[in-house]
Amino acid sequence: MRVAVLSPDLELTLEERDRPTPAADEVVVRMRSIGICGSDVHYYEHGRIGDYVVDSPLVLGHESAGEVVAVGEDVDDARVGERVTLEPGVPCRRCEHCSRGEYNLCPDVTFMATPPDDGAFAEYVAWPADFAYALPDGVSLDEGALVEPLSVGIHVARRANVGVGDSVLVTGCGPIGLLAMEAVRAAGATEVVISDVVPEKLTLAEERGADLTVDVSEEDLVAAVDEATDGRGVDVVIEASGAPPAVQSAFDAVRRGGSVVLVGLAPDGEMPFDTNEIIDNELDVFGSFRYRNTYPAAIDLLADGAVDVAGIVDFEAGLDDVDAAFRRAQEPETVKGMIRLDGE
Ligand SMILES: NC(=O)c1ccc[n+]([C@@H]2O[C@H](COP(=O)([O-])OP(=O)(O)OC[C@H]3O[C@@H](n4cnc5c(N)ncnc54)[C@H](O)[C@@H]3O)[C@@H](O)[C@H]2O)c1
Numbered sequence: 538m539r540v541a542v543l544s545p546d547l548e549l550t551l552e553e554r555d556r557p558t559p560a561a562d563e564v565v566v567r568m569r570s571i572g573i574c575g576s577d578v579h580y581y582e583h584g585r586i587g588d589y590v591v592d593s594p595l596v597l598g599h600e601s602a603g604e605v606v607a608v609g610e611d612v613d614d615a616r617v618g619e620r621v622t623l624e625p626g627v628p629c630r631r632c633e634h635c636s637r638g639e640y641n642l643c644p645d646v647t648f649m650a651t652p653p654d655d656g657a658f659a660e661y662v663a664w665p666a667d668f669a670y671a672l673p674d675g676v677s678l679d680e681g682a683l684v685e686p687l688s689v690g691i692h693v694a695r696r697a698n699v700g701v702g703d704s705v706l707v708t709g710c711g712p713i714g715l716l717a718m719e720a721v722r723a724a725g726a727t728e729v730v731i732s733d734v735v736p737e738k739l740t741l742a743e744e745r746g747a748d749l750t751v752d753v754s755e756e757d758l759v760a761a762v763d764e765a766t767d768g769r770g771v772d773v774v775i776e777a778s779g780a781p782p783a784v785q786s787a788f789d790a791v792r793r794g795g796s797v798v799l800v801g802l803a804p805d806g807e808m809p810f811d812t813n814e815i816i817d818n819e820l821d822v823f824g825s826f827r828y829r830n831t832y833p834a835a836i837d838l839l840a841d842g843a844v845d846v847a848g849i850v851d852f853e854a855g856l857d858d859v860d861a862a863f864r865r866a867q868e869p870e871t872v873k874g875m876i877r878l879d880g881e
């Protein structure tokens with residue numbers, strides 16, 4: 538089978554590898570749709586994210602969906618032919634965090650496309666059957682792949698306890714910001730302000746229902762939020778850009794007693810902000826890391842038509858064109874590229 542492999546010298550090329558066979562508790566999935574995530578592009582450009590370094594060949598991709606073509610001996614044969622999305626992080630199932638149900642914090646997680654764990658840009662992937670979720674008929678394989686970034690958004694909304702009638706500011710109109718916007722809308726937020734520095738992305742956010750968009754390269758975000766909320770501030774801020782200036786504005790734009798969720802990762806891990814402001818205004822500040830127990834909810838939301846994920850895809854490409862697709866994904870206007878293996 539063909540697999541797209543990133544080498545330590547950052548060449549992304551197709552290789553022939555043996556098709557996987559399933560372990561007893563696994564399914565083998567013929568991949569159909571695989572999204573290109575910002576972290577894939579980061580590995581492609583820099584060969585590392587923090588301490589995770591591409592020092593041996595790595596298969597990228599962790600937003601994936603396809604069809605089950607084989608099952609291990611402990612898995613029901615009826616699953617062959619099922620359309621599934623794969624949850625890319627499989628925890629150890631034994632540690633304290635797994636026991637508490639907070640399995641996204643498991644230190645021994647296997648996470649696709651995070652060195653040294655291979656990902657999904659391959660014709661076939663073997664994966665634990667309980668981390669392969671069936672997709673209902675009305676949910677497409679592209680949507681199935683995008684359950685992953687939608688899950689990041691759902692976890693963010695849950696962390697901040699977003700509720701009916703809340704006003705929310707999202708900083709950053711990448712896939713995470715846009716899908717966090719979907720998640721908070723589904724949770725009942727009635728007013729969503731979103732910011733970015735790329736006009737095309739703000740236009741997309743407006744088309745997708747943002748009540749107010751703010752180009753922070755031209756406008757003062759805090760003044761815009763003040764004006765929109767009569768000086769009160771928003772109930773919740775979701776920082777989804779990873780841009781250090783956006784973090785301080787998150788604390789300035791939230792109302793007294795409100796919540797700030799940090800999901801964007803600072804390039805160097807440094808995010809300066811005024812801690813007195815958190816104390817004086819009694820803010821709740823949350824970190825949000827990946828997700829847990831979100832796949833069933835995300836699939837239900839998609840099946841109900843309560844969220845739109847497919848609308849963030851701006852181009853598709855075949856596996857043969859994966860390198861060109863990654864180069865296109867680097868352009869600032871691109872939100873999401875999708876690798877499709879249809880009919881190949
Ligand atoms: N915590 C987690 O579990 C988790 C999961 C996935 C991604 N992330 C992180 O979340 C962030 C967003 O991910 P993404 O895939 O959407 O990335 P992205 O790069 O596609 O989107 C970030 C957006 O922020 C915009 N931006 C830049 N400066 C800004 C500013 N000052 N104010 C507002 N917007 C600004 C960019 O133009 C871009 O549109 C990244 O830092 C990523 O590493 C975290």
Ligand SMILES: C[C@@H](O)[C@H](N)C(=O)O
Binds near residue numbers: 828
């Ligand atoms: C959660 C996932 O989307 C993210 N890119 C990560 O690797 O953590």
